Amino acid sequence: MTAAEIAATCQRIVERGTKPSLPEVKPIVEAYYLLPGNGAGGELHVVLDDGNTKPYFIASTLKRTEKTETQWLCRVLLMLSPSQRRRL
Numbered sequence: 341m342t343a344a345e346i347a348a349t350c351q352r353i354v355e356r357g358t359k360p361s362l363p364e365v366k367p368i369v370e371a372y373y374l375l376p377g378n379g380a381g382g383e384l385h386v387v388l389d390d391g392n393t394k395p396y397f398i399a400s401t402l403k404r405t406e407k408t409e410t411q412w413l414c415r416v417l418l419m420l421s422p423s424q425r426r427r428l
Contacts, residue, residue, distance in 0.1 A: 346412070346413065347412045350413050350416045353419070365428070368413065383407065384417075386401070402415070402418075
């Protein structure tokens with residue numbers, strides 16, 4: 341999955357407006373890790389690798405990133421429940 345495909349997939353999830361399931365989000369996160377420079381979670385390292393899954397950490401990444409795929413993935417992650425985010 342390319343960065344553009346990740347962004348488009350996440351955008352569809354956000355626009356749908358219902359909480360996504362983990363089986364729906366996990367492949368997106370896996371594809372995000374495969375993007376160049378994201379081997380350790382990229383800009384979402386604090387969330388994905390370090391386990392800081394509270395909304396604050398995701399929102400702060402959303403505010404500072406310029407990458408479209410990261411912006412949309414942050415929005416999807418914010419839609420998940422706290423327990424879902426911990427299981428990613």
